[in-house]
Amino acid sequence: MIGIINTETGNINSISNVLKKTGFNYLISKNHKELTRCEKIIFPGVGNFDACMKNLRKNSLDDVVKNLIIKDQKKILCICVGMQLLLNYSEEGDSEGLGIIDGYCKKFLKNEVNNVPHIGWAPILSKHKIFEYNGDKDAKFYFCHSYHAKITDKEVNVFSSNFNINFCAGFIKNNIVGVQFHPEKSLNVGTNFLKKFVINF
């Protein structure tokens, strides 16, 4: 069973659709007890950093996420703003992040990516044995973001992508996978990524 944390703001429907189509059971919940019974967790997020953080606190989901990751050591996939919220802070707002991974979110500059937000399909580089991607044009993911993670945590295994500059496309640390791109919106390449998380990670 895959537990999707019900953040309300995230596009939960898109993630559950992919899981349904690929034949995985899932539940959507805000309840820590329910989520601890799941083998793996997905933490979705779309939206403004502060609005997402405020919404987490309102529903006491900040503690739920921390407990699932730190206390329960659940394997968790954090998507887009869900990934960004694990960091210390973001230039997008004033709220503190969850501070689980050392780092922050930095706004792209126009001269780095032509246009901000950076939107489009890009290959990624990752040497991780389960999520191995060598920048191949046949495996592109969909990105839609103005802020990118600057990770300072030395124990983190970073996925990178490039568009005039190199930027963090995601990372893995112990039980945590964080991605800036949207696997749930990335056609077959994205579905395969989610399968790797569910089956192999």
Place this chain on the structure above:
Amino acid sequence: MNKKKRIRIIPSILIDNQSMIKGKNFQNHKYLGDIFNAVRIYSNKKSHELIILDKSAREQSRLFDTNLLRKISSEIFMPITVGGNIKSVEDAKKLINSGAEKIYLNSTIINNYNLISDISSEIGSQSIVVGVDVKLIGEDYQIFFDNGKKFYDKKFLQHLNLVVSSGAGEVILNSISNEGTKNGFDINLYKQVENEFDIPIIASGGASSFESFIELFDKTKLSAAAASSIFSLFGLNEAVLISYFSEKQLEELVSKYE
């Protein structure tokens, strides 16, 4: 050295309830077929994104149908932008929660730029696309809304500046004069805005062939374009044929600029 561009070619679908329709210069819409068939083809062909606009939502004073969106997003796993009479933050959130990656605003922001900032502070700029429909009248581009029926008495660049400063993540700049004509993109229009803004400007209106896109990307700094006729009508008789560039063609186009 020229900066790399991240190219996006986006089929745009106009619907009336659940039917796909297509007009010329925003008029004389004809029925093209079932929307589900079309979105499946665009997904199988790996189109970069999809834009789905419900023309009748505003006429019928209702929001884009969230049930329809849920059905579509349960079948295709790709970024979809939807538009149709989005009047509040709640409307925007409903559509995002039903599977939209981005929402499209046009007529509801006329004299109401706060709607953009209100929605942006909840769902983030990157999920807001603002459509601006313009027509060349004399020497100036003029803005129209309500499916091109009403004139908006505001200078074109002033409107764009307000849209961008209010928090839009992208602008689709649609040439009413070129829409549905297959005359190519209105290069002069896009030259006027290419250096003005940080956010992506998406060209729309008039694409006739693969070469139309090459012309746009060669002659302007834009990196994204939307089109509908070329991806839905075929030949002189304009028979309905839902299509998209082949993977090979698309890769050729994308790698020319990356």
